[in-house]
C-alpha cells in the first residue's frame with residue numbers, strides 16, 4: 001500500500017508499505033480524497049514539528065469507501081461511502097463528558113497538544129488506505145461526490161464556529177478555505193457577510209462564494225468603508241481566521257458593544273496585543289475555537305448533504321493531485337494562493 005511520508009522539511013516520499021492492521025471496532029477505508037491543510041503544510045515548512053515529528057503521514061481531511069470492518073456488529077457495511085471525523089478522544093474525560101471531545105485530555109493532558117489523525121497520535125490519510133475507529137465514521141449517501149470528502153473537515157470547522165450566528169452582520173477576516181466556507185454557512189443562516197483579506201484574488205473568490213461586501217485589509221479606509229456599507233447598522237460578530245495585532249485591532253474597532261470576536265485561525269505569532277480598555281468598555285466577548293466537537297462534525301455533514309446545491313462546495317476545490325504527486329501538491333499549495341488542494345486516489 002502506498003503512502004506519502006513526510007520525512008523532513010520539504011521532503012515527501014511515496015513509500016510502499018504493509019496494509020494497516022485493523023483493531024477490533026475499526027474499519028479499513030479506501031481513501032477517496034484528502035485535503036491539504038495549513039496544519040499539514042506547517043511541518044513541510046519546518047513549523048509545528050513537535051506536533052508532527054518526522055517521519056509522519058499527515059492528512060486529516062478525508063473520506064472514502066469502506067473495504068473491511070472488524071466488529072461483531074455495525075450499522076456500517078463494506079462499500080459504504082463515508083466521511084471521517086479525525087478527532088481522536090477517550091470518551092470519558094471531563095471534556096469528552098461535556099461533549100467537547102476535540103478538547104480531550106485522555107492522552108495529552110491539559111497541554112496544547114492535539115490528538116488527531118495525521119499527527120504523532122495516528123497515521124493520516126495521505127495514503128491509499130487507512131484504519132479508522134467506527135465511532136469516527138459518518139455514512140454518506142451512495143450518490144455523494146467523493147471528491148467533496150476532501151473538504152468536509154474544514155467545512156465542519158466553519159460550520160461549528162458559525163452555527164450560532166443568525167440574521168447578523170458578520171465580518172470574516174481571512175478568505176482562505178475555512179473563511180470562504182464560513183461565508184457559505186453564514187449565508188445559509190441569513191447573515192450579512194463582509195469578507196476581508198489582503199489578497200485581491202481571495203476577495204474575488206469571497207464575492208463569488210456569496211460575501212455581500214469585501215474590503216482589502218490593507219485599505220486605510222477599511223473601517224469607514226464597512227460602516228458606510230452597513231448604513232448605521234453595527235457589526236455583531238468578527239471571525240478572525242487570521243489573528244495578528246492588526247486584525248485584532250481592526251476587529252476591536254469595528255465590533256459593537258457586547259459583540260463577539262472569534263479566534264479561529266492560527267497566525268504567525270501566537271502572542272497578539274489586546275486593547276484591554278476597549279475590551280472592557282465595549283464588553284467584548286473573545287472566544288477561541290479549537291476545531292469542533294464530533295457532534296458538530298456530524299451536524300455539518302447533515303447540513304452539507306441537505307444543501308449540496310446551495311453550498312456548492314466544489315467551487316472551493318481549486319486543484320487535485322494523485323497521491324504519487326503529493327510533493328507537487330504540497331509545493332502547489334505552498335506557492336499558490338488557492339482555497340483547497342486535495343489529494344485523490
Ligand SMILES: [Zn+2]
Pocket residue numbers: 037038039060061153154
Ligand atoms: Zn485541517
Ligand SMILES: [Zn+2]
Pocket residue numbers: 089090091092093094095096097101103104105106
Ligand atoms: Zn477525553
